[in-house]
Amino acid sequence: MNQSPSETCRVAVLSGPSGSGKTTIVERLLGQSAVSIEMAVSATTRPARVGEVHGKHYYFLSSDDFDKQRQAGEFAECAEVHRSGYWYGTLKSEVERIQSSGRWVLLEIDVEGALNVMQMYPDALSFFLKTPSVNEYENRLRSRGTETEEVIQRRLRTAEEELKSASSYRYRIINDDLDRAVQEICDILEEREKEIHAR
Numbered sequence: 699m700n701q702s703p704s705e706t707c708r709v710a711v712l713s714g715p716s717g718s719g720k721t722t723i724v725e726r727l728l729g730q731s732a733v734s735i736e737m738a739v740s741a742t743t744r745p746a747r748v749g750e751v752h753g754k755h756y757y758f759l760s761s762d763d764f765d766k767q768r769q770a771g772e773f774a775e776c777a778e779v780h781r782s783g784y785w786y787g788t789l790k791s792e793v794e795r796i797q798s799s800g801r802w803v804l805l806e807i808d809v810e811g812a813l814n815v816m817q818m819y820p821d822a823l824s825f826f827l828k829t830p831s832v833n834e835y836e837n838r839l840r841s842r843g844t845e846t847e848e849v850i851q852r853r854l855r856t857a858e859e860e861l862k863s864a865s866s867y868r869y870r871i872i873n874d875d876l877d878r879a880v881q882e883i884c885d886i887l888e889e890r891e892k893e894i895h896a897r
């Protein structure tokens with residue numbers, strides 16, 4: 699008999715506005731977490747960029763294929779991101795693939811998607827990553843030098859909205875010190891893993 703997602707839940711959700719340091723935190727978690735953890739590969743309708751590999755960076759799907767799987771309820775979460783015209787989502791089969799191996803599933807997704815995942819997996823550990831101040835988001839976005847002013851302003855508006863949902867997450871992590879922020883998440887994961895083993 700299959701256990702429900704909540705009974706076998708090794709799902710960790712990480713969200714935060716652009717510029718909060720999610721990518722760096724994820725890289726560090728994958729490298730130093732004491733519990734076995736694997737990043738869930740998202741599906742997307744956007745074209746692959748140079749160097750991106752299907753199944754490693756993303757599952758690159760046509761709009762038709764994505765829509766068929768969305769209509770069939772095969773996504774744990776999905777949404778059109780930043781009004782870009784491109785859809786992103788996490789396939790339930792990807793979550794199940796990682797969980798079935800006993801590893802933790804790490805989802806780095808936006809707030810809308812995270813709230814959907816939290817409903818589907820009520821025991822998921824959810825982390826909202828914040829910078830010490832709102833101005834820090836803008837400073838980090840501008841220092842990248844990769845986005846137009848229009849994109850920066852849109853992301854800042856999105857950040858304002860996302861910050862309103864921070865209280866919906868179990869944990870709010872302030873990324874003012876990278877080592878401490880990563881260690882805080884690692885400690886929480888280890889504690890939950892001990893609880894799972896003790897059941």
